[in-house]
Amino acid sequence: MLQVKLDSMKTFLPLPYEDALAPRLKQAQNWLKTATGKGSDYVGWVNLPENYDKEEFTRIQAAAKRIQSDSQALVVIGIGGSYLGARGVIECLRSPNYNLLKKDTPNIYFVGNGLSAEAMGEVMDLVQDVDFSVNVISKSGTTTEPAVAFRFFREMLEKKYGEEGAAKRIYATTDKARGALKSLADAKGYETFVVPDDVGGRYSVLTAVGLLPIAVAGIDIEALMAGAQEMHGICQQDSYANPAWVYAATRYELYRRCGKKVEILACYEPSFRFMTEWWKQLYGESEGKEGKGLFPASVEFTADLHSMGQYIQEGERILMETVVRFGPSAREYPVPYDETDGDGLNFLAGKPLDFVLQQAMDGTYLAHVEGGVPNLVIQCGKKDERTLGGLIYFFEYACGLSGYLLGVNPFDQPGVEAYKKNMFALLGKPGYEAMGDALRAKLQG
Numbered sequence: 001m002l003q004v005k006l007d008s009m010k011t012f013l014p015l016p017y018e019d020a021l022a023p024r025l026k027q028a029q030n031w032l033k034t035a036t037g038k039g040s041d042y043v044g045w046v047n048l049p050e051n052y053d054k055e056e057f058t059r060i061q062a063a064a065k066r067i068q069s070d071s072q073a074l075v076v077i078g079i080g081g082s083y084l085g086a087r088g089v090i091e092c093l094r095s096p097n098y099n100l101l102k103k104d105t106p107n108i109y110f111v112g113n114g115l116s117a118e119a120m121g122e123v124m125d126l127v128q129d130v131d132f133s134v135n136v137i138s139k140s141g142t143t144t145e146p147a148v149a150f151r152f153f154r155e156m157l158e159k160k161y162g163e164e165g166a167a168k169r170i171y172a173t174t175d176k177a178r179g180a181l182k183s184l185a186d187a188k189g190y191e192t193f194v195v196p197d198d199v200g201g202r203y204s205v206l207t208a209v210g211l212l213p214i215a216v217a218g219i220d221i222e223a224l225m226a227g228a229q230e231m232h233g234i235c236q237q238d239s240y241a242n243p244a245w246v247y248a249a250t251r252y253e254l255y256r257r258c259g260k261k262v263e264i265l266a267c268y269e270p271s272f273r274f275m276t277e278w279w280k281q282l283y284g285e286s287e288g289k290e291g292k293g294l295f296p297a298s299v300e301f302t303a304d305l306h307s308m309g310q311y312i313q314e315g316e317r318i319l320m321e322t323v324v325r326f327g328p329s330a331r332e333y334p335v336p337y338d339e340t341d342g343d344g345l346n347f348l349a350g351k352p353l354d355f356v357l358q359q360a361m362d363g364t365y366l367a368h369v370e371g372g373v374p375n376l377v378i379q380c381g382k383k384d385e386r387t388l389g390g391l392i393y394f395f396e397y398a399c400g401l402s403g404y405l406l407g408v409n410p411f412d413q414p415g416v417e418a419y420k421k422n423m424f425a426l427l428g429k430p431g432y433e434a435m436g437d438a439l440r441a442k443l444q445g
């Protein structure tokens with residue numbers, strides 16, 4: 001289904017490390033399976049592909065159908081783990097130009113993932129004259145960015161459809177029992193979906209958090225879950241037959257022994273861009289703590305070979321590269337013959353574009369390895385629901401293992417609070433007044 005290829009690793013990791021790491025991986029795996037390691041309250045995602053709530057899954061499918069039938073647009077409000085996975089899957093499986101496609105599913109707009117008035121206002125203009133629904137996603141219900149955006153879009157809906165009509169168009173994905181959003185949803189009668197207690201934001205794409213917007217986009221969420229389920233089975237193996245072991249062990253050794261500080265995730269499909277954003281949060285938030293962790297970065301090839309290629313090839317040798325490759329495209333585009341051959345490309349005439357891409361991938365691989373950048377290749381099958389479900393679960397599982405190898409809690413994010421406290425203090429939130437004065441004095445020098 002998915003293979004992690006390590007052909008270049010002999011050069012970078014000549015000493016055997018697999019046997020030495022195996023007991024630690026076994027231990028890490030056991031912590032994940034038995035929920036006994038650091039952050040054990042948040043490992044509900046491990047068995048999710050088997051244990052997900054089937055009744056809720058059916059409700060998600062029904063809600064998606066309803067939105068498809070009564071709305072020309074869906075506004076998805078969320079940030080971080082309550083945003084990136086859905087956008088990643090929709091762009092990867094439908095298109096980054098999804099809203100421009102001829103289709104029988106609603107346009108989907110993402111807001112509440114920042115505080116830009118420009119960005120939010122643009123979406124307000126775009127949905128102003130169409131029938132739309134809102135899916136507000138927030139586990140805590142109090143995250144500033146989505147909560148502020150929700151005020152605006154709720155007001156728009158209520159003006160357009162009245163309070164009762166709006167309530168039928170608002171779908172809230174939040175905690176099952178607690179929080180501001182849950183209370184509001186109950187009071188107003190919104191349909192609600194659950195972010196399970198034991199699943200953190202960045203591991204939540206295969207819950208209602210990701211599944212509702214993904215289903216609205218017309219993506220087969222059963223096949224997505226089936227792919228995750230298959231990978232869940234594969235990841236049960238206590239050995240290097242488990243691709244998550246291979247990935248976790250190799251990146252850990254490159255970090256620990258070879259001075260690699262940055263991992264770039266590369267893909268040759270532009271539609272994968274938001275999956276790399278999702279991956280960056282997953283690994284950055286899970287591992288970047290206690291002064292440790294590879295910095296997760298991303299590139300889109302071949303475009304970025306013309307911008308970042310120089311640094312990758314010859315800049316500071318702190319990089320390792322993980323390349324996600326998909327199987328051949330269903331689109332066969334032979335390069336056209338040109339009588340004048342002004343660009344000298346007639347030697348490619350008749351060759352499919354995919355063939356050209358393949359040579360670019362292989363050529364880049366060889367060049368980067370030669371330049372001192374270890375390359376791991378994650379070879380996937382066809383870019384479809386099943387493959388992506390498997391890839392998502394693979395990255396999540398490997399991330400859990402990898403965090404434990406590093407010795408950190410892969411399921412908390414204490415560092416995220418620092419900016420929030422400062423922002424609240426500067427905004428004058430009650431209870432933060434003294435802190436606000438101190439911060440303003442600091443800013444004035």
Ligand code: PA5
Binds near residue numbers: 081139141146413
């Ligand atoms: O992974 C995480 O925990 C974060 O990215 C959260 O998902 C993000 O901050 C949004 O939080 P909430 O869903 O509570 O609004």
